[in-house]
Amino acid sequence: MSKHLLIVIMLLFLPSIAILLSSSSHSAGLPKLKTTGADAIDQMFEAAVANKELSGVVAAVVNKNEIAYLKAFGKQDVGKNIPMAKDTVFRIASMTKPVTSAAIMLLVEQGKLRLDDPASKYLPALKGREVIATFNEQDSTYTTRPAKQEVTIRHLLAHTSGFGYGFANHTVAKLQQKTGKPPRDLPLLFDPGSKWQYSTSTGLLGDIVKQLTGQSLEDYFQATFFRPLRMPDTSFYLPEAKLARLVTTHRRTETGLVETPNPAKYTGTESGEGGLVSTAADYAAFVQMLLNEGTLQGTRFLKAASVRQMTSNQIGAVVVGEMPAAIPQVSAAFPFGAGKDKFGLGFQITMTEGKTTNERSAGSYTWAGIYNTHFWGDPKRGIGVVFLTQEMPFYNATTMGVMKRFERLLYQNLQ
Numbered sequence: 001m002s003k004h005l006l007i008v009i010m011l012l013f014l015p016s017i018a019i020l021l022s023s024s025s026h027s028a029g030l031p032k033l034k035t036t037g038a039d040a041i042d043q044m045f046e047a048a049v050a051n052k053e054l055s056g057v058v059a060a061v062v063n064k065n066e067i068a069y070l071k072a073f074g075k076q077d078v079g080k081n082i083p084m085a086k087d088t089v090f091r092i093a094s095m096t097k098p099v100t101s102a103a104i105m106l107l108v109e110q111g112k113l114r115l116d117d118p119a120s121k122y123l124p125a126l127k128g129r130e131v132i133a134t135f136n137e138q139d140s141t142y143t144t145r146p147a148k149q150e151v152t153i154r155h156l157l158a159h160t161s162g163f164g165y166g167f168a169n170h171t172v173a174k175l176q177q178k179t180g181k182p183p184r185d186l187p188l189l190f191d192p193g194s195k196w197q198y199s200t201s202t203g204l205l206g207d208i209v210k211q212l213t214g215q216s217l218e219d220y221f222q223a224t225f226f227r228p229l230r231m232p233d234t235s236f237y238l239p240e241a242k243l244a245r246l247v248t249t250h251r252r253t254e255t256g257l258v259e260t261p262n263p264a265k266y267t268g269t270e271s272g273e274g275g276l277v278s279t280a281a282d283y284a285a286f287v288q289m290l291l292n293e294g295t296l297q298g299t300r301f302l303k304a305a306s307v308r309q310m311t312s313n314q315i316g317a318v319v320v321g322e323m324p325a326a327i328p329q330v331s332a333a334f335p336f337g338a339g340k341d342k343f344g345l346g347f348q349i350t351m352t353e354g355k356t357t358n359e360r361s362a363g364s365y366t367w368a369g370i371y372n373t374h375f376w377g378d379p380k381r382g383i384g385v386v387f388l389t390q391e392m393p394f395y396n397a398t399t400m401g402v403m404k405r406f407e408r409l410l411y412q413n414l415q
Contacts, residue, residue: 030063031382037413038069044409048402049074055250055257056084059406060280060386064291068383069410070281077248078259086281089233089245090388093274093369095283097202099221100272101157101346103209105306106224108153112212115157115345118150122208126151131162131188135171140178148191153208155192156201157345158314162188163199167330167370167394168323196320196343206272217270228299229289231282236275237268246277249371250391251329252398257391274369280386283375287384290365290377311365311377313342313349320348331370331394350376358411359404360385372399381414 033041041059048054056074060067072084107113113122120127129151130144147162155161164172164183175186183200190197206217213220218236226234238246243266250257269275285296290311294302322338325331335341335348342349347365354360366376372394374387387403 030065031068031414032063033061033068033410034413034415037409038071040413041069041406041409042071042073044405045071045073045402048405052256053398053402054389055259055391056088056247056389057402058084058086058088058090058280058386058388060284061410062284062288062291062384063382064288067281067284070284076245077262078250078257079248079261084247085245087233087245087279088247088388089238089242089277089279090247090373090390091249091369091371092276092278092283092373092388093371094202095278095367095369095373095375096272096274096276098346098367099225099276099286100202100206100209100217101310102302103220103224104153104157104205105302105310105345107209107212109303109306113153113208115154116152118152119156119161119204119208120150122211123204126204129162129188131191132171137174140174142175142187144187147188149193151188151192153205154314154345156205157310158196158343159199159201160193160196160315160318160343161199161201162190162192162195162197163201163204164189164197165199167327168198168334170324170326173326194318196315196318198323200273202346203271203273206270209272217272225286225301226282228301229285229296231278231285234276234278234282234286235268236270236277238266238277240265247390252391252393252396280388283388284384284386287375287377287386291379291382291384310345311347311349311363311379312344314345315343318342325393329393331392332396334395335368336400354411358408360407360411368394370394372396372403374403381411383410383414385410 055078058072061069070086072086074084076082076084076088131147133143133145135142151161166173166176172183246262248262249260289296289301293304293307320338320341320343323334325333341351350360350362350364353362360378361380363380364376364378368374372389372391377384391399
């Protein structure tokens with residue numbers, strides 16, 4: 001081989017070698033899961049299914065660049081004896097909220113709104129919303145007073161708006177039962193900014209996204225996040241071709257898990273507070289984008305400063321309170337960390353270091369969906385976790401016990 005030909009070949013292959021070396025060095029030092037740890041997690045999930053603690057589960061663990069763990073256990077459809085698969089599609093409900101929050105932050109970056117704008121600037125029906133002053137538990141009558149300040153975009157993102165949900169607040173549950181009104185049409189529970197209450201707030205933010213973009217949430221989310229993040233199975237809608245991959249829902253009773261068969265046709269609902277379907281791998285890509293402070297696969301979705309703001313304390317001295325089991329068949333009391341954790345702009349923020357008990361680190365950010373779909377990002381350890389089941393009530397002790405065992409085994413075996 002001539003010297004000139006050798007030089008030409010080297011020049012041709014140099015870009016590929018550089019990319020390979022770059023990729024290798026970029027992955028070096030990223031957290032991974034020990035093989036023995038993955039085996040232990042597998043065995044734990046298999047036992048949980050065998051003991052009927054879960055009908056099925058898909059779990060994923062990612063670092064900034066790679067999927068470190070993605071496994072499926074149990075049944076996607078018990079009645080039809082269909083095994084759970086890695087690409088099984090789940091109703092992720094309120095795990096829609098972080099996507100809506102990210103969309104709002106992008107609109108803030110673009111100068112289309114500000115965090116401290118009154119929400120009524122975009123949704124006039126919120127103007128002059130009053131606060132409940134007295135409430136009669138016997139007949140659900142109440143009096144109101146003017147709020148000390150208006151609800152802002154920041155309040156809606158941080159769930160300090162004063163709105164609520166019936167399943168997470170006794171007063172809202174009683175008022176809904178008496179009036180038939182949705183939570184967004186009821187008086188505020190407290191002055192905006194003074195307390196934390198899980199609420200319909202993100203649904204209102206979804207309405208603002210639609211107004212400011214002139215698009216449906218489906219179209220805007222697909223173009224802005226899902227397609228560029230390569231999340232092909234995340235949508236408010238489920239085409240007929242994918243219906244065979246949809247997991248069935250289950251309700252936990254005293255005698256065990258009761259399955260609800262899937263409908264012959266899936267009817268989607270677009271809302272900022274819920275309605276998306278997704279897979280573990282799809283949602284893990286969204287979490288990876290957050291771990292990378294707004295970028296993934298060479299594309300920037302949010303500024304790093306926006307992600308840091310979203311995933312840090314934005315409620316000051318206020319703390320995330322425990323939400324009661326106002327409607328027990330829907331939800332147990334939640335969340336873990338109540339009484340000490342903070343909230344960012346779309347995420348609950350872990351405030352206690354979990355290293356000694358093999359749990360997520362302080363500074364981790366999280367949220368969940370009503371069917372017990374959960375995720376968290378742990379920037380200190382550099383991992384993101386997705387845990388998907390389809391079982392109610394939300395936060396029931398059995399499902400959450402399995403998730404905690406998974407969490408502890410994971411942190412025991414990170415390397």
